Amino acid sequence: xxxxxxxxxxxxxxxxxxxxxxxxxxxxxxxxxxxxxxxxxxxxxxxxxxxxxxxxxxxxxxxxxxxxxxxxxxxxxxxxxxxxxxxxxxxxxxxxxxxxxxxxxxxxxxxxxxxxxxxxxxxxxxxxxxxxxxxxxxxxxxxxxxxxxxxxxxxxxxxxxxxxxxxxxxxxxxxxxxxxxxxxxxxxxxxxxxxxxxxxxxxxxxxxxxxxxxxxxxxxxxxxxxxxxxxxxxxxxxxxxxxxxxxxxxxxxxxxxxxxxxxxxxxxxxxxxxxxxxxxxxxxxxxxxxxxxxxxxxxxxxxxxxxxxxxxxxxxxxxxxxxxxxxxxxxxxxxxxxxxxxx
Ligand code: MRU
Numbered sequence: 001x002x003x004x005x006x007x008x009x010x011x012x013x014x015x016x017x018x019x020x021x022x023x024x025x026x027x028x029x030x031x032x033x034x035x036x037x038x039x040x041x042x043x044x045x046x047x048x049x050x051x052x053x054x055x056x057x058x059x060x061x062x063x064x065x066x067x068x069x070x071x072x073x074x075x076x077x078x079x080x081x082x083x084x085x086x087x088x089x090x091x092x093x094x095x096x097x098x099x100x101x102x103x104x105x106x107x108x109x110x111x112x113x114x115x116x117x118x119x120x121x122x123x124x125x126x127x128x129x130x131x132x133x134x135x136x137x138x139x140x141x142x143x144x145x146x147x148x149x150x151x152x153x154x155x156x157x158x159x160x161x162x163x164x165x166x167x168x169x170x171x172x173x174x175x176x177x178x179x180x181x182x183x184x185x186x187x188x189x190x191x192x193x194x195x196x197x198x199x200x201x202x203x204x205x206x207x208x209x210x211x212x213x214x215x216x217x218x219x220x221x222x223x224x225x226x227x228x229x230x231x232x233x234x235x236x237x238x239x240x241x242x243x244x245x246x247x248x249x250x251x252x253x254x255x256x257x258x259x260x261x262x263x264x265x266x267x268x269x270x271x272x273x274x275x276x277x278x279x280x281x282x283x284x285x286x287x288x289x290x291x292x293x294x295x296x297x298x299x300x301x302x303x304x305x306x307x308x309x310x311x312x313x314x315x316x317x318x319x320x321x322x323x324x325x326x327x328x329x330x331x332x333x334x335x336x337x338x339x340x341x342x343x
């Protein structure tokens with residue numbers, strides 16, 4: 001993998017610090033689960049599948065030195081801490097549930113077996129995610145083979161996953177299939193995942209891309225410069241509503257207005273069948289400083305009120321299809337999605 005988002009090495013979790021990209025490539029070493037939790041909360045690592053992998057590795061790391069006497073209590077504490085880091089991406093809770101299941105299946109074999117099993121499972125979640133993304137890429141590239149001008153939002157790339165990416169996985173697969181196309185990258189205020197991360201990845205990958213500010217998307221569509229949109233997802237509700245980075249909804253409405261297909265790419269671990277609709281998805285509110293400041297410098301007058309929801313919900317009727325590793329889900333989502341649930 002050209003981009004090493006997260007690795008398990010010598011019983012440490014190593015992450016590329018995404019806050020410093022694209023100018024500095026610095027790796028952070030997490031030696032205990034609290035450091036992993038902090039890294040998720042502070043956006044050292046971000047993107048739904050990537051935080052799922054990080055949480056799983058955090059559990060494995062947290063239990064390595066757990067004493068036998070307090071082993072069960074410690075497990076609950078570790079899972080609870082990691083589960084409180086970010087609320088919207090369901091992959092985090094999906095990964096923690098997988099770790100819980102492994103814990104229960106192995107508990108009777110003793111603590112050393114549990115530790116081994118947790119470590120193996122975290123690494124399996126990592127490998128499974130890359131495999132899923134490659135499949136998403138294949139399905140997506142076939143669906144979008146005629147698109148020559150493609151818009152994306154936020155970062156749903158290798159950095160947001162264990163590797164290869166979901167929406168950017170589709171772009172990678174399109175390139176691998178010999179297709180020539182241009183990508184329009186929305187900067188994605190306020191955290192600038194598009195300008196900093198997607199631009200960095202596409203440049204590394206030698207995929208031709210143009211950066212725009214978020215308010216230019218409608219103009220480009222109106223001028224016939226966009227054939228398709230592809231974005232990632234943080235949580236897909238049972239009715240097909242999708243939570244993704246704040247601003248995704250705006251792009252989806254614009255795409256609908258201009259008759260442009262709007263695709264969501266994501267692993268089935270992003271589907272939350274227990275969540276009936278987008279209204280039930282918890283939306284994370286982040287620090288006001290992400291909006292009022294840029295790179296540590298204030299943009300707005302001191303004391304200005306700020307609203308900073310990190311995600312919005314795109315209603316299912318704005319989505320042309322959802323590309324998963326098990327295949328493409330077409331509308332009507334309410335009945336169709338049930339065949340693609342991973343747990
Ligand atoms: O706040 P972030 O950077 O974690 O938000 C990321 C997104 O919204 C991505 O589009 C989503 O997680 C899909 S990543 C494959």
